[in-house]
Amino acid sequence: MTSAAAVVTATARHAWHPCPISILSGISRFSWRHPRSSPASASTSALPRPKALSxxxxxxxxxxxxxxxxxxxxxxxxxxxxxxxxxxxxxxxxxxxxxxxxxxxxxxxxxxxxxxxxxxxxxxxxxxxxxxxxxxxxxxxxxxxxxxxxxxxxxxxxxxxxxxxxxxxxxxxxxxxADRALGVPGEDGVPSRILSARAFVNWYNGRPRDVEIAPPALDCTSVVIVGHGNVALDAARILLKAPSSLAATDMPSSRVAYLAEHSRVRHVHLVGRRGPWQTAFTTPSLRELLTLMKNDGIAFRTNPERFWFWDKARTPAETASRANQRRVDLLRKAVDASVTTLKPGCSVPEKEPDRTCTFHFGLAPRAFTFSKQADSDVPIQAVFDHQEPRPVHADPSDPASPVIRINVGTRDVVGSPPPSPDGLTVGTTTLPCGLVLKAVGYRxxxxxxxxxxxxxxxxxxxxxxxxxxxxxxxxxxxxxxxxxxxxxxxxxxxxxxxxxxxxxxxxxxxxxxxxxxxxxxxxxxxxxxxxxxxxxxxxxxxxxxxxxxxxxxHAQWRPWTAWKRIEAAELARGATQQPAKPREKLLSEAAMHRVADGGLPHDADFV
CATH class of the missing domain: 3.40.50.720 (NAD(P)-binding Rossmann-like Domain)
Incomplete structure (x- = not known):
């Protein structure tokens, strides 16, 4: 139970602090992140003057x-x-x-x-x-x-x-x-092992209508994430982070405890259908993941030949973008650093690191098959086709358009495809794993x-x-x-x-x-x-x-003051946790409605 005094105290502790809209520039797609900025006035008069709008x-x-x-x-x-x-x-x-x-x-x-x-x-x-x-x-x-x-x-x-x-x-x-589907065999095989990244995000953020969904199967060492956007990088970061580092965030404590108790994930594969110039994640998101990997001893992995091949598949517009240049330069440095750690003449390390994050480029999902061995640590065989860059112009907002929509070009000759080393654009790659997250966009x-x-x-x-x-x-x-x-x-x-x-x-x-x-x-x-x-x-x-x-x-809808009661209860509960949290979210709409109508939250409402 939360006392009224505790609610008042927590509300005062989390009094409003101004936040300017100007800090919102550069927030990454999907993950809604933005860089840190110093406080300023948050009144509507402080909003930035927009460019002329039609x-x-x-x-x-x-x-x-x-x-x-x-x-x-x-x-x-x-x-x-x-x-x-x-x-x-x-x-x-x-x-x-x-x-x-x-x-x-x-x-x-x-x-x-x-x-x-x-x-x-x-x-x-x-x-x-x-x-x-x-x-x-x-x-x-x-x-x-x-x-x-x-x-x-x-x-x-x-x-x-x-x-x-x-x-x-x-x-x-x-x-x-809703989520965009991959449209490949086996995609709907086991819901707890092949699911959308949106469902995973909803789960770890405690979205009420997703509480009854079975938690993701984290009893595996290897996870494949299909997609190269910020949602994919967020999911990889959450899977690779030590759960203890999430205890002081607003992730529900029950989710943190589940990660600590059940997750055996050691290797994450980030798979994209195109190359580094077409990745959708932002430079800050990439830098954050790479910094986590460096600080926590997680090795960066990629196929260098495939990376440099796809690095040449780019349009003049893509290379003219400074944001693209910074992102690709960061990837290039990570690739160079990973290659220099290998002995001369070796394409793979003598001993695989304990934890890795591998970036794959130019791979399109072909099928997911399941092992008949019930005790297998990697029951899924994720099969990907090797892609070949080709000049296709399509509407990127149209899900029916071809996935690869780049006008390829080398550093010297724009418009002609880069030379293809054997095996980079033909054949398949199979990644054994125990969980697949689909991060290919929303609908x-x-x-x-x-x-x-x-x-x-x-x-x-x-x-x-x-x-x-x-x-x-x-x-x-x-x-x-x-x-x-x-x-x-x-x-x-x-x-x-x-x-x-x-x-x-x-x-x-x-x-x-x-x-x-x-x-x-x-x-x-x-x-x-x-x-x-x-x-x-x-x-x-x-x-x-x-x-x-x-x-x-008329009996169901509720005013803003009802939400403020929910917020006060969450802030108060968060303040009592060890370590203290910004808030502890209520995890069911029934509990939210009870609190919104003046009732007190129960311990079970936060589990």
């Missing part, structure tokens, strides 16, 4: 803009609220979050050993807590439409009700709702209960590109093939352009969508000039509507 060119009648609804209270939604508040100080902005807690990937996607990234939540908290015109309702999922007979389980709010009561509605819900999904009949839906979700169809500026359009705008409906974040980007780019994206909204509405108007109808009623009208027509939802 506004919507879509022809939409100017309408009032007094009430704005935002679906999702993650970074995209809260940044959009921040941007709109700067221009519309008197508008009412209401955010509707499906989960019991706000902040989305900042809470459940950030690696626990990157606590500095959570500083952005202090600014979001200040925005909502200090502005009476901004409201966040948690435990309020928004549905495409209300299913016949009502939803099974959780009540929800149909999208058309928001459109009915608000002048503008912004879709900002989770753009990482956004339509709202739950989206109408199957397109005539009943305001727009048709673009499943090919995994996004809400829009004009490129945030204005939602009818479909990917029909550019007709949907008045009053907008989109931001990964739902807008696909699941690629950083917190810094999410802020810029929110500014663009906010500009589009402002261009299509007249903040001073009291009535729509085309119809003369009065301005919409916003939250008061919606609450009265829901109370009458959807009492289950």
């Amino acid at each position: 506004t919507s060119t879509t022809s939409i009648p100017t309408t009032p803009l007094r009430h704005i609804a935002i679906v999702g209270a993650g970074p995209a939604g809260l940044y959009t609220a921040t941007a709109l508040r700067k221009k519309l100080p008197d508008a009412h902005i209401d955010l509707f979050e499906a989960h019991a807690t706000p902040y989305g990937l900042v809470r459940y996607g950030v690696a626990p050993d990157h606590p500095e990234v959570a500083n952005v939540t202090h600014q979001f908290d200040a925005l909502v807590s200090n502005d009476p015109h901004i409201r966040v309702m948690t435990s309020c999922p928004v549905y495409g439409e209300m299913p016949a007979g009502g939803p099974a389980g959780r009540a929800g709010l149909p999208l058309d009700r928001l459109q009915q009561h608000y002048d503008a509605t912004v879709l900002a819900y989770g753009g990482a709702g 956004a999904q339509p709202l739950p209960f989206t109408p199957s009949n397109p005539t009943r839906a305001p727009f048709i979700f673009d499943t090919r590109r995994s996004r809400v169809p829009n004009a490129g500026d945030g204005q939602v359009v009818r479909s990917a093939d029909d550019p007709t705008p949907v008045p009053g409906l907008y989109v931001v974040g990964w739902l807008k352009h696909g699941p690629v980007g950083t917190i810094a780019s999410t802020w810029r994206d929110a500014l663009q969508t906010a500009s589009t909204i402002l261009a299509a509405h007249d903040p001073a108007a009291k009535a729509a000039p085309s119809t003369g109808s009065p301005a919409k009623g916003g939250w008061p009208a919606l609450e009265a509507d829901v109370a009458q027509t959807n009492p289950a939802l």
Whole structure:
């Protein structure tokens, strides 16, 4: 049990500290990390002045803009609220979050050993807590439409009700709702041994809806991670770190204990389909992993011939990027250092180090097969095809496009493939392992209960590109093939352009969508000039509507103060741990709802 006094003490101890948006530049894709920076003012006036953003060119009648609804209270939604508040100080902005807690990937996607990234939540908290015109309702999922007979389980709010009561509605819900599949035999063989990196991240971050999922099988010495992004490097770092070094982070204590008791992982393989110039991780993420390896005696491994072969497969645009140059230079130094540790004439060390992290380039998954030996330490045979660079131009946001999409070139001749040593672009490589993590990207999904009949839906979700169809500026359009705008409906974040980007780019994206909204509405108007109808009623009208027509939802959704009770309980529990933790997360939504409604947490709620 947590006493009221303990809650108050913990809340005071974790008082808000300002965090400028300027520190967010350079945050890595997917892992939401950013470099350290000195404190500065966190008021909305301290936000960086953006570069000129294009506004919507879509022809939409100017309408009032007094009430704005935002679906999702993650970074995209809260940044959009921040941007709109700067221009519309008197508008009412209401955010509707499906989960019991706000902040989305900042809470459940950030690696626990990157606590500095959570500083952005202090600014979001200040925005909502200090502005009476901004409201966040948690435990309020928004549905495409209300299913016949009502939803099974959780009540929800149909999208058309928001459109009915608000002048503008912004879709900002989770753009990482599902995973991209590899599409190879054996991928769905054993869920506890072949799973997405997203599921692994959700597990070690204590995401409530993933608590009942079986923990990953860590009773093996070798793990294969498919992907060369920041999520892949985060997973490798968590697997290779000493669990004791994670005890003082906000990783749930039960997860730290599981790693300490069950993990036998000694070797991690990071496998990418392309070369070093096409890796998606950032230089800070790579440097952090390499520093961990150096300090903890973990050997860097790669196939030098394959690395230098793929190092030549690059485009002029890729080599012109300073970020790419720094990342590849860091890899080159690591490769050179690993080669110099070998005796002359040897391609492999005489004795394999106790712990290794191996980078593989130019390998595409072919199949996963399973050993019949129940006691095998490496029951999976992960088979990869050797890839050959080829000039293919494709849309990177289109999952149906070829994986290898590089226009190859050597240092001297651009456009012609580098010479291929025997065996580098033909044949297969087999990696025995006990766990496979797939870190090849996310897919956004339509709202739950989206109408199957397109005539009943305001727009048709673009499943090919995994996004809400829009004009490129945030204005939602009818479909990917029909550019007709949907008045009053907008989109931001990964739902807008696909699941690629950083917190810094999410802020810029929110500014663009906010500009589009402002261009299509007249903040001073009291009535729509085309119809003369009065301005919409916003939250008061919606609450009265829901109370009458959807009492289950009215009893289910909760205000911002409910989240603050959850936060206070987590901070208080974290302060009592040995060593002290920033917070100890509640691990079930049932416990969160109890605490949100004024109850006290139980010890079992944190296990």
